[in-house]
Amino acid sequence: MAARAxxxxxxxxxxxxxxxxxxxxxxxxxxxxxxxxxxATGPNGAGKSxxxxxxxxxxxxxxxxxxxxxxxxxADLRAHAARLRYLGHATGAKPALTAAEELAWRARLxxxxxxxIARALARFGMEGRADVPARYLSDGQRRxxxxxxxxxxxxxxxxxxxxxxxxxxxxxxxxxxAIAEHRRGxxxxxxxxxxxxxxxxPWETLDLAAETATGRGAGAPEDELEDGP
Amino acid sequence: xxxxxxxxxxRDLRLALRQGxxxxxxxxxxxxxxxxxxxxxxxxxxxLERMSGGVVWIGALLxxxxxxxxxxxxxxxxxxxxxxLLAPAPLxxxxxxxxxAHWLTAGLPILLASPLLGLLLxxxxxxWLALVAxxxxxxxALSLVGAVGAALALGARxxxxxxxLLVLPLVVPVLVFGVAAVEAAAAGLDTxxxxxxxxxxxxxxxxxxxxxxxxxxxxxxx
Numbered sequence: 001m002a003a004r005a006x007x008x009x010x011x012x013x014x015x016x017x018x019x020x021x022x023x024x025x026x027x028x029x030x031x032x033x034x035x036x037x038x039x040a041t042g043p044n045g046a047g048k049s050x051x052x053x054x055x056x057x058x059x060x061x062x063x064x065x066x067x068x069x070x071x072x073x074x075a076d077l078r079a080h081a082a083r084l085r086y087l088g089h090a091t092g093a094k095p096a097l098t099a100a101e102e103l104a105w106r107a108r109l110x111x112x113x114x115x116x117i118a119r120a121l122a123r124f125g126m127e128g129r130a131d132v133p134a135r136y137l138s139d140g141q142r143r144x145x146x147x148x149x150x151x152x153x154x155x156x157x158x159x160x161x162x163x164x165x166x167x168x169x170x171x172x173x174x175x176x177x178a179i180a181e182h183r184r185g186x187x188x189x190x191x192x193x194x195x196x197x198x199x200x201x202p203w204e205t206l207d208l209a210a211e212t213a214t215g216r217g218a219g220a221p222e223d224e225l226e227d228g229p
Numbered sequence: 230x231x232x233x234x235x236x237x238x239x240r241d242l243r244l245a246l247r248q249g250x251x252x253x254x255x256x257x258x259x260x261x262x263x264x265x266x267x268x269x270x271x272x273x274x275x276x277l278e279r280m281s282g283g284v285v286w287i288g289a290l291l292x293x294x295x296x297x298x299x300x301x302x303x304x305x306x307x308x309x310x311x312x313x314l315l316a317p318a319p320l321x322x323x324x325x326x327x328x329x330a331h332w333l334t335a336g337l338p339i340l341l342a343s344p345l346l347g348l349l350l351x352x353x354x355x356x357w358l359a360l361v362a363x364x365x366x367x368x369x370a371l372s373l374v375g376a377v378g379a380a381l382a383l384g385a386r387x388x389x390x391x392x393x394l395l396v397l398p399l400v401v402p403v404l405v406f407g408v409a410a411v412e413a414a415a416a417g418l419d420t421x422x423x424x425x426x427x428x429x430x431x432x433x434x435x436x437x438x439x440x441x442x443x444x445x446x447x448x449x450x451x
Contacts, residue, residue: 058314059451082317090308096247097240108236109316133247 009034009069010055010157010188016063017050024050025212026063030204034156034186037179037199041192042208048192049089051208052159055190056086068157084157089165091146095135099126099145102134103152112153120152121145124174140166144174151178158182158189164197172197233318234326241330251299252334259292259339263346274351281350282411285360286404288346289339290371294393296335297375298382300327305383305449314450321439324380324446328372328439336368352411359414359424363407366427373434374399380445402430 008031016026024047030038040048053059055066057077066073073080093102103117121127124144134142143166150158158179164172176198179189183199191197245252266284270276304310313323343364344357352360378396382388409423 056311056315058311078317078319081315084315086311086315088308088311090306090311092304092308092310092312094240094244094303094307094309096244101240101243105236105240106312108239109233109312109318111232111317 008032008067010036010190011067011070012055012064013067014064015051015054015061015066017047017054017059018062019047019050023062023212025208027214028064028206028208028211030206032188032190032204034188035183037183037189037191037203039191039193039197039199039203039205040208041194041205042210043194046208046212048194048208049161052086052088052161052190052192055157056084056159057081058086083155084159085150085153085155086159086161087146087150087163088161091142093134093142093145096133098131098133099137099141099148100130102145103149106149107153110153110155116152116154117148120148123151123178124148125170138166140168140171143167144171147175147178150182154182154185154187156187158187158191160189160191162193162195163191164193164195230318230322233316234322237313237323237326238330241327242333245330245334251296252338255292255296255335256338256342258295259288259342260346262291263288264349266350278351278353278415281347281352282356282360282408282415283404284350285343285346285352286363286407286411289343289364289368290397290400290404291393292339293335293368293371293375294396296331297379297396298389298392300331300376300379301383301446301449302379302388310446310450314447320443320446324376324439324442325435328369328376331376332369332372336364336372340364340368353415355417356411356414359410359420360407362420362424363410363427366424366431367403367407370403370427370431370434371396371400373431373438376442377438377445380442380449383445383449403427406430 011031013029015028017024032038040051042048054061057073057080068080099121100117103120104114107114107117121130124147126144126148129137129141134145147163163175167175179199182189189199191199263284267277301310304313314320316323340361343360347357347360375396378392381395382391385391406423406426410420413420413423
């Protein structure tokens with residue numbers, strides 16, 4: 001595990017999640033160094049989406065802590081929000097806005113310039129449809145818009161929930177390229193998926209259901225890592 | 230922070246212009262509700278004139294409610310709320326941006342239509358200025374308090390019914406002082422006290438509502 005050899009930037013310790021009074025997962029731990037990637041896997045209901053929302057600070061964990069560079073992120077959620085890009089099942093792309101407008105407002109929201117927008121759209125094959133309102137685009141194309149926004153306004157931590165849903169082979173290639181480039185630049189990616197995505201080697205997997213079942217919640221975070229292929 | 234504020238205002242205004250039917254529906258509702266009163270009460274000029282201030286203000290309140298449930302609902306459903314929650318700017322500032330966009334697309338048209346509706350109800354011309362001034366000072370409070378109600382109702386079934394139930398009792402002071410300004414002007418009295426109280430209501434809403442709405446939005450997302 002090359003990632004563990006260097007100083008971890010994003011770490012989770014004995015993380016537990018409860019939804020509606022039921023424990024979804026517990027005892028989850030991992031540590032990712034700059035350039036690291038984690039694929040969260042597990043069956044439906046294992047808590048993949050919940051894990052990403054915890055990591056984004058959108059929900060509070062039922063137990064455990066999330067650390068960024070050794071400091072708990074719960075202490076300053078706004079600073080944490082500024083360094084992450086979260087892409088959920090719903091992309092937030094407005095039907096009435098064109099791809100170019102969608103990227104432009106997101107870049108302004110995130111404090112990034114407009115210069116990366118055209119290149120980001122081209123990267124996801126949307127340059128010819130930049131001026132078409134999203135209501136006339138397919139689900140896969142809307143996902144390409146949301147993914148292009150990640151590239152247009154870079155941030156060190158990507159949290160992607162099933163990013164490949166709706167993408168065709170070209171779109172998947174573009175996604176894998178974008179994640180690989182993000183990691184080469186020292187970025188971290190946490191991806192919830194059950195479809196295999198090439199995150200670029202080496203990457204780690206975390207099977208939420210298996211981790212919870214083994215009940216190693218009291219162990220050190222390193223004990224709970226499973227090596228990826 | 231200013232850039233993020235302007236980004237949200239710009240996006241919401243653009244959306245409102247593209248989907249103009251929403252803003253137009255609230256305005257048409259306002260006109261129809263007020264226009265029903267002469268039909269229901271009868272054309273006796275004295276009666277209409279006496280109630281004109283109250284009718285126009287109640288119509289404005291109801292029309293503002295009509296547009297409120299969409300304030301956060303679309304963002305909540307399509308994932309746009311996560312973008313706001315995870316923006317580098319404080320959520321309170323972004324809520325304020327959404328309130329400003331809502332006021333520009335809902336409050337301002339109501340404000341501009343109100344003198345015409347006053348005319349329809351035989352309102353005295355000397356009361357028009359007090360009506361418009363009162364609307365200008367009072368309608369921001371409707372958008373701000375409305376944002377709290379809209380944020381609290383997220384995820385609830387029948388949010389469209391719930392929002393007016395939450396918001397209308399809280400904006401009673403706006404109605405009372407708005408009507409008081411119109412009646413003072415019609416009677417030739419000083420309109421400054423009710424107008425100042427309207428401004429105070431909007432300022433109090435400005436100071437409190439973004440925080441309350443932001444807390445409700447965080448709760449809705451968790």
